Amino acid sequence: MRHLRITTLEKGWHDKDEILLHAAFQLLTDFVEQEQPEKRTDWNHSKAHRQVWKEVKSLYSWWKDVRPNRKDPLDDKRIKVPPLRTRKVPGKDLTEVVEPDRKKYADYYRAMKKHLRLTQTWHQEDQRNLHRLIEIRGHLWT
Numbered sequence: 001m002r003h004l005r006i007t008t009l010e011k012g013w014h015d016k017d018e019i020l021l022h023a024a025f026q027l028l029t030d031f032v033e034q035e036q037p038e039k040r041t042d043w044n045h046s047k048a049h050r051q052v053w054k055e056v057k058s059l060y061s062w063w064k065d066v067r068p069n070r071k072d073p074l075d076d077k078r079i080k081v082p083p084l085r086t087r088k089v090p091g092k093d094l095t096e097v098v099e100p101d102r103k104k105y106a107d108y109y110r111a112m113k114k115h116l117r118l119t120q121t122w123h124q125e126d127q128r129n130l131h132r133l134i135e136i137r138g139h140l141w142t
Contacts, residue, residue: 021130
């Protein structure tokens with residue numbers, strides 16, 4: 001039995017949608033790096049072959065070079081992160097989170113807003129590229 005080693009995921013729990021994305025692109029990476037299709041396939045055989053090879057190279061480049069270099073604004077070490085504070089709810093056996101001062105932590109809240117927008121954009125980009133990979137999966141053999 002052959003096992004797929006996903007090198008882009010750290011150890012620990014990952015949701016299935018994330019594993020699916022990384023597994024699919026690990027297969028593409030293994031195809032490009034281990035099977036060396038540029039040496040074993042005549043990608044100039046037809047217009048369709050040329051288009052597929054262009055797509056393989058584009059997706060591989062996106063996965064290896066573009067996607068890993070995404071910059072999350074929350075990773076900026078200069079941004080002061082508000083402490084998590086709680087307080088007892090009067091008359092109950094519960095606690096609630098105390099909202100941090102939005103003026104004092106304005107940079108953090110701006111970064112959080114940008115982070116949420118980028119997360120959505122990145123998810124859509126991942127989805128589009130996963131679809132592109134699925135479209136060419138029939139050509140990933142040597």
